[in-house]
Amino acid sequence: MIVGIGVDVVDLARFTRAVARTARLVDRLFTGAERDLPVHSLAARFAAKEALMKALGDTEGVRWHDMEIISDVEGNPGFALTGVAADIARRRGIASLHLSMTHDAGVAIAFVVAEGGA
Incomplete structure (x- = not known):
């Protein structure tokens, strides 16, 4: 079941x-x-973090470092959540997060689907 979606x-x-x-913005x-990623990749990751906050629905106390964009063994992007972001995801029953990112034609876009457990 979809618990939340976000796009940025x-x-x-x-x-x-x-x-x-x-x-100090990057830090x-x-x-x-x-x-250390190229600026277009950082922009896509910033969009992903913003989209995640929309999908979570509650972001009070979330810090940027609570949301890290990682890749799985196949190279697909995903999130490693810590701190308040992880707490919100647990509290909302989010079992998995799906992330798509792209950059082209002067923009970076990210889309997040937060899926709840069965």
Whole structure:
């Protein structure tokens, strides 16, 4: 059963300018494992984190580092949740999260489906 969905779009040029102008932005938004990626990949991950917050439905107290975008053994993207984000997912009965990300034509887009247990 679908518990929540979320989608987000990030303008790549605007995100690139924000990263260039705000020295600690990348450190604030991304975990150590995410930080060294190209800016278009960071933009897609930012969109994924925003989409996840929409899918969770309750984000009070969630920190950016509570949501890390990881890849499974086949290279498919997913989330590793910790802290408040993990607590909210547990409380809402979310058993799995499905993530799709892309970047093209000047935008990065992410879509998240939060699925509950049977």
